[in-house]
Amino acid sequence: MTNRHASAAEPPPGPGEPEDVPLEFAAFCELHRPRYLSYARVWLTEHADAATAVQQAFAEIAVQWRELLTSPNPTALAWQILRGTVAEHTPEETPVPDRHPADDDLAILHYVVGLAAPEIADVIGTDTASVAGRLRRTMLREASGW
Secondary structure: OOOHHHOOOOOOOOOOOOOOOOHHHHHHHHHHHHHHHHHHHHHOOOHHHHHHHHHHHHHHHHHOHHHHHOOOOHHHHHHHHHHHHHHHHOOOOOOOOOOOHHHHHHHHHHHHOOOOHHHHHHHHOOOHHHHHHHHHHHHHHHHHOO
């Protein structure tokens, strides 16, 4: 029996990740961790809290990994897990009327994190045209309130 991590081509597990994770899961974590952390840091100003929330989200994604892979859109389901985990760590605030939390997420990913529409689509598991349209509507709605 050989150690799967003996190969130089495979990255070691991240902090808090189990030793024996599928390569696809490790790649998913490596791809999405920086974006997930940037998003979490908007809501959780303490970097340690943001890192903890993201790590908890990845732990939940790991538990559901095989099920996620059989879904039509694994990335979208993983994003929902991250959003839920970050929300659990975020102090309750009064919701703003006529605002959709998902639109706020798009605005955060675009204007704060600095992702373009195609990158946002990749992170949340949707198509670029949908993201671009929702960003335009969000911008117009915000501009009308000025």
